[in-house]
Amino acid sequence: xxxxxxxxxxxxxxxxxxxxxxxxxxxxxxxxxxxxxxxxxxxxxxxxxxxxxxxxxxxxxxxxxxxxxxxxxxxxxxxxxxxxxxxxxxxxxxxxxxxxxxxxxxxxxxxxxxxxxxxxxxxxxxxxxxxxxxxxxxxxxxxxxxxxxxxxxxxxxxxxxxxxxxxxxxxxxxxxxxxxxxxxxxxxxxxxxxxxxxxxxxxxxxxxxxxxxxxxxxxxxxxxxxxxxxxxxxxxxxxxxxxxxxxxxxxxxxxxxxxxxxxxxxxxxxxxxxxxxxxxxxxxxxxxxxxxxxxxxxxxxxxxxxxxxxxxxxxxxxxxxxxxxxxxxxxxxxxxxxxxxxxxxxxxxxxxxxxxxxxxxxxxxxxxxxxxxxxxxxxxxxxxxxxxxxxxxxxxxxxxxxxxxxxxxxxxxxxxxxxxxxxxxxxxxxxxxxxxxxxxxxxxxxxxxxxxxxxxxxxxxxxxxxxxxxxxxxxxxxxxxxxxxxxxxxxxxxxxxxxxxxxxxxxxxxxxxxxxxxxxxxxxxxxxxxxxxxxxxxxxxxxxxxxxxxxxxxxxxxxxxxxxxxxxxxxxxxxxxxxxxxxxxxxxxxxxxxxxxxxxxxxxxxxxxxxxxxxxxxxxxxxxxxxxxxxxxxxxxxxxxxxxxxxx
Numbered sequence: 001x002x003x004x005x006x007x008x009x010x011x012x013x014x015x016x017x018x019x020x021x022x023x024x025x026x027x028x029x030x031x032x033x034x035x036x037x038x039x040x041x042x043x044x045x046x047x048x049x050x051x052x053x054x055x056x057x058x059x060x061x062x063x064x065x066x067x068x069x070x071x072x073x074x075x076x077x078x079x080x081x082x083x084x085x086x087x088x089x090x091x092x093x094x095x096x097x098x099x100x101x102x103x104x105x106x107x108x109x110x111x112x113x114x115x116x117x118x119x120x121x122x123x124x125x126x127x128x129x130x131x132x133x134x135x136x137x138x139x140x141x142x143x144x145x146x147x148x149x150x151x152x153x154x155x156x157x158x159x160x161x162x163x164x165x166x167x168x169x170x171x172x173x174x175x176x177x178x179x180x181x182x183x184x185x186x187x188x189x190x191x192x193x194x195x196x197x198x199x200x201x202x203x204x205x206x207x208x209x210x211x212x213x214x215x216x217x218x219x220x221x222x223x224x225x226x227x228x229x230x231x232x233x234x235x236x237x238x239x240x241x242x243x244x245x246x247x248x249x250x251x252x253x254x255x256x257x258x259x260x261x262x263x264x265x266x267x268x269x270x271x272x273x274x275x276x277x278x279x280x281x282x283x284x285x286x287x288x289x290x291x292x293x294x295x296x297x298x299x300x301x302x303x304x305x306x307x308x309x310x311x312x313x314x315x316x317x318x319x320x321x322x323x324x325x326x327x328x329x330x331x332x333x334x335x336x337x338x339x340x341x342x343x344x345x346x347x348x349x350x351x352x353x354x355x356x357x358x359x360x361x362x363x364x365x366x367x368x369x370x371x372x373x374x375x376x377x378x379x380x381x382x383x384x385x386x387x388x389x390x391x392x393x394x395x396x397x398x399x400x401x402x403x404x405x406x407x408x409x410x411x412x413x414x415x416x417x418x419x420x421x422x423x424x425x426x427x428x429x430x431x432x433x434x435x436x437x438x439x440x441x442x443x444x445x446x447x448x449x450x451x452x453x454x455x456x457x458x459x460x461x462x463x464x465x466x467x468x469x470x471x472x473x474x475x476x477x478x479x480x481x482x483x484x485x486x487x488x489x490x491x492x493x494x495x496x497x498x499x500x501x502x503x504x505x506x507x508x509x510x511x512x513x514x515x516x517x518x519x520x521x522x523x524x525x526x527x528x529x530x531x532x533x534x535x536x537x538x539x540x541x542x543x544x545x546x547x548x549x550x551x552x553x554x555x556x557x558x559x560x561x562x563x564x565x566x567x568x569x570x571x572x573x574x575x576x577x578x579x580x581x582x583x584x585x586x587x588x589x590x591x592x593x594x595x596x597x598x599x600x601x602x603x604x605x606x607x608x609x610x611x612x613x614x615x616x617x618x619x620x621x622x623x624x625x626x627x628x629x630x631x632x633x634x635x636x637x638x639x640x641x642x643x644x645x646x647x648x
Contacts (some may be wrong), residue, residue, distance in 0.1 A: 009202070010053050010202045017209060024042065041087040048083070051073055075125065081152070093106060113154060129145075231294075235300055243343055250304065251342075251357070252301040258369075266330045282299050318338065337361060337370065339357060340373075404459045412617050420478075422460045450486060461500050468510070507538070508537050563618075603624050
């Protein structure tokens with residue numbers, strides 16, 4: 001009778017891994033590369049454990065088991081041990097946040113000892129390097145048998161090194177698993193070297209497999225409970241997996257338009273039923289494994305990148321959303337905005353995909369409910385320009401390099417230039433001059449408008465203190481500064497402005513803050529507070545773009561505006577359209593009756609100036625007098641128009 005092995009731990013480990021495999025097969029798994037590697041690791045570990053048990057039992061009874069069978073069992077046990085060790089090493093690489101190139105390079109290096117071991121094991125029947133059997137059929141360790149243990153311990157050490165090098169890119173729970181596996185593997189290897197009869201390899205793998213399955217491969221943490229689809233975490237994991245491996249695919253996002261209002265109207269229980277229906281329908285389009293609920297009111301599909309496949313899916317979705325949805329006694333119509341983009345053509349990472357999706361959803365929203373936006377080269381170019389504009393804003397803020405140009409405002413009563421509007425100008429080395437109409441909305445969206453507005457206001461105050469107050473002969477009594485709605489919703493806006501005004505010791509009355517109707521509508525209470533505090537301090541206010549929204553004279557009564565400005569579009573209508581002319585003429589009369597001054601913007605011809613003089617217009621602004629100009633050019637213009645003319 002041969003050596004007596006202690007195999008009870010191995011039997012328990014085998015039974016445990018069988019249960020784990022059954023659970024893995026029954027429950028829906030996310031089709032990731034790492035999931036396939038995990039499945040291979042689980043199966044190879046289980047098979048290795050089984051063959052190790054069979055081989056041990058065969059070696060214990062050489063008189064009953066044929067020699068050829070013992071040789072095959074031992075060979076398979078060694079091979080599967082090497083395979084499972086390499087697969088876990090491969091799995092660890094998948095948990096790292098590094099790119100595919102780095103992973104492939106490390107995997108190639110890690111494959112060297114694996115293939116070396118395979119060659120040693122396969123040659124063993126002829127060389128006896130790993131093991132052999134004597135004439136009585138007893139198992140005999142070969143001269144190179146320790147190489148197997150060294151290989152296992154080497155992989156464990158390599159995995160620990162990978163953990164230390166990439167600890168910032170590996171989740172905390174995964175770090176614990178890797179460290180624990182390395183420690184257990186090395187410990188068990190040391191025990192096995194000294195006590196060959198004690199079988200523990202399967203036990204180590206069973207413990208680690210359980211920890212991996214609970215923390216990383218657990219399907220329960222990746223499924224949305226309402227729609228029974230994969231959730232946002234699963235979507236991010238899948239996209240990251242595909243982009244890191246360079247796979248081509250299309251991401252289709254379906255945003256349920258104003259679903260929060262629908263939920264409130266039909267009840268949240270019915271709303272959950274609708275979401276389940278939507279998820280089930282989309283799974284029929286893209287398949288169970290490719291359907292995700294990524295946000296409260298948003299689903300996503302991952303599809304093959306072929307254009308026809310994507311179009312077919314999109315058309316089916318749009319057709320379904322053109323029909324009614326039923327839940328219980330509730331029947332309703334829903335709109336869905338759909339945006340699609342392909343990797344790697346349009347994005348190469350999860351963060352790039354999310355940013356592009358947000359941009360496309362904004363584009364869809366601007367088109368109206370139920371819109372479709374499919375990424376193409378033009379859209380990507382526009383999106384890339386948006387990113388470059390954001391970068392240009394950030395650089396300008398960091399360097400405090402935003403330029404301020406000034407456009408004069410002409411007084412019809414005094415027959416001279418009496419004020420100026422401050423207009424921000426952004427220039428980038430790559431993009432050149434960037435229009436305020438382009439960079440202001442970007443700055444409002446990302447929040448940089450707060451610091452941008454502060455810098456602009458401070459530059460204006462500095463300009464007043466340095467250039468206007470010391471030179472009263474220039475005749476410029478006020479500088480108009482535009483405000484953003486984002487600035488207006490800052491609780492300390494008024495305090496900040498007062499602090500800057502006092503820093504440069506300028507009369508508050510030389511500041512005229514221009515607001516649009518949107519600002520007062522979006523920040524009603526705060527805006528009243530700011531206007532009251534700044535108004536009492538002496539700052540004046542103008543309502544810009546009057547008439548373009550729903551503003552009227554009754555609306556003006558609620559706010560302390562001493563001036564309103566009609567933009568170029570309104571003034572062009574006044575000159576070119578008979579109905580508009582009649583309406584605006586009466587509007588001018590009403591505003592004057594309220595004691596509110598009027599500024600006509602966008603005036604470009606002498607004929608327009610003469611016409612407005614007949615209307616007894618208060619102020620005029622436009623290219624007829626001057627375009628916005630940098631400080632020194634503006635001062636030269638004022639010198640020529642006000643000072644030199646007055647001297648004659």
